[in-house]
Amino acid sequence: MQTVEIIILFEISIYLYLGCFYxxxxxxxxxxxxxxxxxxxxxxxxxxxxxxxxxxxxxxxSYLFNNIGREITEKELEDNVFCRPVYINKLVSNINLPPEIRDKTFNIRGGKVIFDPSGIKKPIKNK
Structure with a gap:
């Protein structure tokens, strides 16, 4: 019986180690x-x-990456993130992402934004 307990503890240790390593x-x-x-x-x-x-x-x-592909309004950002009036165009330009990435990932229209980074499949080098 004691051998079985040692084996179980050993297996648990291995799983924990592999989980942390991963x-x-x-x-x-x-x-x-x-x-x-x-x-x-x-x-x-x-x-x-x-x-x-x-x-x-x-x-x-962080909010954008947690809501990929979903339409996000200025009101939603005011209520859930900033607690003050915001303007999406200003927020996006303040992030300072490289223009070639910003242009491919943001769709901004009428106080709403859709963030979709799936168009970026391979690294785009900064210049």
Missing amino acids: YLRPCEKLGLYFNDTDSCVYNGDELILKLRYNSTNYKFV
Whole structure:
């Protein structure tokens, strides 16, 4: 009976180790993604934007990546993110994403924005 308990503990240890290793290993993703752990936006493995944790840009970018492909209104951003009146055009320009990425990921019309980074499949080099 004692041997079975040791084997079970050993297996649990292995699963925990592998889970931590998988979580902490470097991301090798394609396309545009937001890493909440280090407050950065990456294009593939290239860092394209570093944000200060809990800044207004951080909150906005985090909200966008949590609502990909969905129409987001200025009112929704006022209520859920900023607690003050906002203008989507100004918010998007303040993020400081490279223009070629910004143009491909944002669709802005009449106080509404749709954020869709799926068009960025491979790294776009900054110039």
